[in-house]
Amino acid sequence: MARRQSDAEFTEFVHAAWPALYRTAYLLVGDTGLAEDLVQTALAKTYASWGKLRELRAARAYARTTLVNTASSWFRRKGWRNERPTERLREAAYDEDPSVRPALMQALAQLPPRQRAVIVLRFYDDLSVADTARALSCAEGTVKSQTSDALSSLRALLGETVVPLDSGAHS
């Protein structure tokens, strides 16, 4: 039975859910301002469905999935390429001297948005291939191929110590 939940409860929920959503959003879009916009949008959408959510844990899952869907819709926009200009992938030279490897966010920024999303969802949020496909509204095969491509790029950028050849074996 759906429970009518008040604005006060929702406000409490916003404060509790905000930090984790913000972190995921930042990893997804690579910019603090955009991350803030993304979480605000996702939570505003969650508010619109607040009365239908049975409990806070369900609300948290709803908000997270809404956040990913919203990010995906941003990625689908024509011209979305908010990242830094794509460079040619450099040769792997970081295993020997980790101090010179590029920061993780710089490496993520070089990935196309969809590839970055699958990396964040699978390796930060630990979603399965099926859950990632559902969140991104694409086929599981697409998630697998995007993951493989993204890992190859990250391996070249960050080295095999960070991204071993068997990365992504888990489903």
Next chain:
Amino acid sequence: MTDDLATLLRHEADALHVPGAPAYDIVSAGQRRRRRRRAARAVVAAGLVTAVGIFASGLSWGHHSGSDHFEPADAGVLSGTEPTFTAKTIRLTPQVSVTLEQRPVIQLYSSAGLVVLTSPPDDPHQRPPYHLSLINAQGTRNDLGVTLSTSWVSAEYDQPYVAWAVPTTHGFEVVVRDLTTGRDVAQVPVDVRGRHPMPSHHGLVISLDGDTVYATAQGGGYAIDWRTGDVTDAPLLSIGRVVGVHGGRVLDYQAHQVKDVATGRLLLDIGPHGNGSLSPDGRYVLVTRDSGAIVVYDVQTGTRVRMSATFGVWGWTPDGRPLGLVSDDSRLVTCDPVDGDCTGTAYPSGRQLALPGESGYAVQIGVTG
């Protein structure tokens, strides 16, 4: 491997400065969105009347999918009944269960059976004095004849011993009993005068790990070799940061790392997470993610495997497999820590169960209906 991609992502996210949540703006935006949605529904309703008329007149009508159509398919997975913590029945096997007069305060694995600590049956608040019992695989309960004023008790899944501590004038005394003979095999007094930390009456966690009994207090702990009686400081231990010791390993809840308790050496960096616990043998560590995912690391290799089921409350089987209650359909599942495959059966409504967990932090789950 401690420097993998998942760990880097966690550290990157953890290091991020998180601004305050603009809750008022979000609520206002949500209210505007809801008003627009209601207005749109009214328009759609009016449009449907028109469409029916158009369709009836033989014309085609295109479909437009709005941006707010989303319904999260997984929302139901995370909802459901919370554990009620009313279990009195301990289910040892599908065939054998034991019903106690009072739900146990603590239950712990040992190779001789399940050790339970119970309070007087007529006390709903589970206050002392506590009594220790041993329940064997046949479901027979044996009173160990031990009455305690605290719940400072620990046992080990592969050893026939139970250890406890009793407060003394100048500290505490550790007692180890052999469950196969019923005899005490060690009584080690620990004088804490002039030492730090000084345990409070309710602030000591006992953890039996091989020949060592670890006593954890606020801000530090002690390692007591119960065979030789040697007592040494264990600075790595501290309530709120590191509690149970398993296979010589501890999970540091603040640093998000698994360490060797004797040397303090870093064994695995798992990055920020929700909750976590080590398996009884210390081989695996289970952690929860904000997304609800359950992940198990092999401490030795750093291999990380996501469990195929999501559960909010978990324990471990004696042989080190995660055991959890899937709350949405009341399924009790056991997971393979190597491939993440979780299997289980629906738990009948109205029955109760209990899951032994970490030393001193046994988990109990009751499913009532």
